[in-house]
Amino acid sequence: VTIQIASHREAPIPAPAVRELYDEEGWWPERSTTDIEAVLESGPAVGAWDGQQLVGFARAVTDGRFRAYAEDVTVRASHRGSRCSVRLLDHLHSELSPVELVSLFCHKDVVALYREAGYAFTEQEVGHWRRPS
Ligand SMILES: CC(C)(COP(=O)(O)OP(=O)(O)OC[C@H]1O[C@@H](n2cnc3c(N)ncnc32)[C@H](O)[C@@H]1OP(=O)(O)O)[C@@H](O)C(=O)NCCC(=O)NCCS
Numbered sequence: 001v002t003i004q005i006a007s008h009r010e011a012p013i014p015a016p017a018v019r020e021l022y023d024e025e026g027w028w029p030e031r032s033t034t035d036i037e038a039v040l041e042s043g044p045a046v047g048a049w050d051g052q053q054l055v056g057f058a059r060a061v062t063d064g065r066f067r068a069y070a071e072d073v074t075v076r077a078s079h080r081g082s083r084c085s086v087r088l089l090d091h092l093h094s095e096l097s098p099v100e101l102v103s104l105f106c107h108k109d110v111v112a113l114y115r116e117a118g119y120a121f122t123e124q125e126v127g128h129w130r131r132p133s
Contacts, residue, residue, distance in 0.1 A: 001050055001079065002050075003048050003049065003050055003055060003056070003079060003082070003084055003087075004048070004049045005046060005047070005048050005049075005056075005084075005087045005088060005090075005091045006046065006047055006049065006091075007044065007045070007046050007047075007091060007092075007095050008040055008044070008045040008046065008047065009095075011047060011049065013040060013045055013047045013054060013057065014054070015033040015034075015036040015037040015040060016033050017047075017053075017054035018036050018040070018054070018057055018072075019031070019033050019036060020054075021054065021056075021057050021074050021076065022072075022074075024074075024076060024077065025074055027072075027074075039059070040059075043059060043060055043061055043062055044059065044060050044062065044068075044092060044095040044096055045057070045058070045059035045060075045092075046058050046059070046088050046091045046092045046095065048075065048079070048084050048087070048088055050079060055075065055076040055078070055079040055084070056074060056075040056076065056079065056084045056085065056088055057072060057073075057074050057088070058070060058071070058072060058073040058074070058085070058088040058089060058092050059071050059072050059092070060092055060095075060096055060102065062096060062099055063099075064099065065098070065099065066099060066100060066101065067099065067100075067101055067102075067103070068096050068099045068101070068102045068103070069102070069103050069104060069105075070089065070092060070102055070103070070104040071104070073085050073088065073089065073104075073106075075088075083113075083116065085113060085117070086113065086116050086117045089114075089117040089118075090117065093118075102119075104119065105126050
């Protein structure tokens with residue numbers, strides 16, 4: 001299978017396709033396609049395509065100059081095993097130019113994979129503030 005990587009600018013990513021990838025992982029049940037559409041317009045995003053099917057996704061939150069955070073890196077289970085996530089991140093990094101530092105939060109199990117994509121890991125603690133609902 002040939003998987004093509006393209007940014008949201010190059011090949012628009014439909015929000016319902018992202019919703020499907022989230023559903024496959026059980027991620028963010030509360031995110032509506034309307035919210036996802038708004039997020040897709042707010043910052044760089046990249047898709048992995050098997051023909052017309054979206055099989056992978058990654059996006060970033062950024063100030064456009066100095067810092068960015070990669071989010072939502074995911075590849076459909078049927079299309080894993082060929083480092084598609086590394087290609088998604090490479091493409092996301094190009095989209096993010098001239099940002100000099102991209103950070104991400106991840107589970108220990110995927111550290112080796114992100115090292116392959118060029119990430120160095122530090123001893124920093126990660127803090128999260130959550131808006132009370
Ligand atoms: C993480 C993910 C994007 C990688 O997909 P991919 O680019 O196709 O990666 P590959 O399958 O080619 O390779 C993944 C490597 O990391 C390992 N890996 C990935 N996820 C893992 C996990 N959850 N637990 C253990 N190992 C994992 C694999 O064993 C493999 O290593 P190996 O080839 O040396 O055995 C994909 O597994 C995925 O979508 N997972 C669910 C969502 C997720 O956890 N995203 C990361 C959020 S931080």
